[in-house]
Amino acid sequence: MTKPHVPLRLTVDLPAIQANWRWLDRMSGGAACGAAVKANAYGLGAEKVVKALLDAGCRDFFVTTWSEAQPILHLLENASLSLLHGVSREDVADVAAAPSGVRPILNSLQQIARWKEAAPGRPCDVMIDTGMNRLGLSPEEALSGALSGLDVDILLSHLASADEDVPQNERQLRTFETVASQVAVKRRSLSNSAGILLGSDYHFDLTRPGLALYGGIPRKEGQGHIRPAFKVEAQVVQRRTVRAGDTIGYNATFTAPRDMEIAIVNVGYADGYLRCFSNIGEARVAGETVPVLGRVSMDLTAVQVPVASSLDEGDWVEIQLDLPKASAQSGLSQYEVLTLLGSRYSRGTLVG
Numbered sequence: 484m485t486k487p488h489v490p491l492r493l494t495v496d497l498p499a500i501q502a503n504w505r506w507l508d509r510m511s512g513g514a515a516c517g518a519a520v521k522a523n524a525y526g527l528g529a530e531k532v533v534k535a536l537l538d539a540g541c542r543d544f545f546v547t548t549w550s551e552a553q554p555i556l557h558l559l560e561n562a563s564l565s566l567l568h569g570v571s572r573e574d575v576a577d578v579a580a581a582p583s584g585v586r587p588i589l590n591s592l593q594q595i596a597r598w599k600e601a602a603p604g605r606p607c608d609v610m611i612d613t614g615m616n617r618l619g620l621s622p623e624e625a626l627s628g629a630l631s632g633l634d635v636d637i638l639l640s641h642l643a644s645a646d647e648d649v650p651q652n653e654r655q656l657r658t659f660e661t662v663a664s665q666v667a668v669k670r671r672s673l674s675n676s677a678g679i680l681l682g683s684d685y686h687f688d689l690t691r692p693g694l695a696l697y698g699g700i701p702r703k704e705g706q707g708h709i710r711p712a713f714k715v716e717a718q719v720v721q722r723r724t725v726r727a728g729d730t731i732g733y734n735a736t737f738t739a740p741r742d743m744e745i746a747i748v749n750v751g752y753a754d755g756y757l758r759c760f761s762n763i764g765e766a767r768v769a770g771e772t773v774p775v776l777g778r779v780s781m782d783l784t785a786v787q788v789p790v791a792s793s794l795d796e797g798d799w800v801e802i803q804l805d806l807p808k809a810s811a812q813s814g815l816s817q818y819e820v821l822t823l824l825g826s827r828y829s830r831g832t833l834v835g
C-alpha cells in the first residue's frame with residue numbers, strides 16, 4: 484500500500500537553522516555557541532536539527548532528560564549533551580552508564596549526592612539559581628563546598644528576563660560572576676538566545692540558544708538577522724461563496740460584509756493553530772496575504788480567497804506562522820507557537 488496522503492505539511496529549513504546558528508555563534512564572540520534541542524528541537528525534529536548543527540560546527544547540545552536524549556544519542560560521539568533537568572532517581576543508573584559526552588546538569592544538593600554515589604568522579608554540569616527560582620543550587624550552597632568532589636565541566640545559570648531591558652539581567656550577571664569566580668569548573672554559561680544579544684558581558688565560555696535557531700526573535704537586535712526556519716502549508720478542502728450577511732464558522736464570529744470567496748483549509752487547533760488565530764491569523768494565497776475568517780475549528784480554518792484567484796480544492800495555502808508576527812497576532816509566546824505544532828503534519832526538509 485502506498486503511504487496515505489496527508490493534507491498538511493511542515494517544512495523545516497535546515498540551511499536557515501544553520502545560518503541562524505552561525506549568526507548566533509558570531510554574536511557570541513569568543514564564546515562557543517551550543518544549541519538547545521529539547522522538546523524535539525522545539526517541535527521541528529531533534530534528529531535532523533542536530534545533524535545540521537553538527538555540520539555547521541556546533542558541539543554542545545542541551546535536552547531536558549535522558550529520555551529526550553535517546554533519539555539523538557547515536558549522532559553525538561564527538562559532541563557534548565547536557566541534561567537540563569539533571570538526574571532523577573529513575574534514570575541515574577542509565578545516565579551514569581551513558582556515553583561519555585552525556586552529563587547531567589545537577590540542580591540540587593539531592594542530585595549532587597545522587598550523582599556522587601552513582602558515578603563518582605564522572606563529569607557533570609552544575610546549575611546555579613541567580614534569581615529565577617526555577618532550577619539550581621543557591622549561590623550559598625554552591626559556595627559552601629557542595630561542588631567539592633565533582634568534576635564540573637559547565638557551570639550554568641539561566642536568565643529570567645533577557646528578552647527585556649530590566650535590572651534583573653545585571654543582577655543575575657553579577658551573582659553569576661561572583662559564584663563562577665570562586666569555584667573550579669572548566670566552562671561557564673549564562674545566555675540563552677536573548678542573553679546572547681545583551682552583549683559580551685553575558686557570553687562567558689558557552690552560549691546555549693534555542694528559540695532563535697528556529698526563527699524566533701527574542702529581542703529587536705535579532706531583526707533582519709534571524710531567518711524563519713519552517714513553513715506550514717495546508718490543502719484546500721473546499722472553496723465556497725458566502726453572501727453578504729452570511730456568517731462563517733462556530734458561533735458565527737464573522738459576518739460577511741459583502742459577497743466573498745473563501746477557502747476551507749486543512750489545519751486547525753489540533754495542529755497547534757489555536758483558536759486565538761480566529762479572525763486574526765493570515766495565510767498566503769497566490770502571493771497575496773489574506774485573513775483567517777471566523778473561528779479556527781479543530782481540523783479546519785476558513786481563509787479569504789482573492790476574487791480573481793483560481794484557488795480550488797487540493798491547492799496548497801501557506802499559513803502565516805512567522806514567529807514574531809504570529810506571536811503578536813495570537814498573544815501566544817513565540818515558544819508556544821513553535822512547540823504547539825502537532826503530530827499530524829507530513830514533515831519535510833529543505834536542505835542546502
Ligand SMILES: *Cc1c(COP(=O)(O)O)cnc(C)c1O
Pocket residue numbers: 519521567640641674675676677691692693694695
Ligand atoms: C530552553 C533553555 C535554553 C534555550 O533558551 P531560548 O530562550 O530558547 O534560547 C537555554 N538554557 C536553559 C537552561 C533552557 O532551559
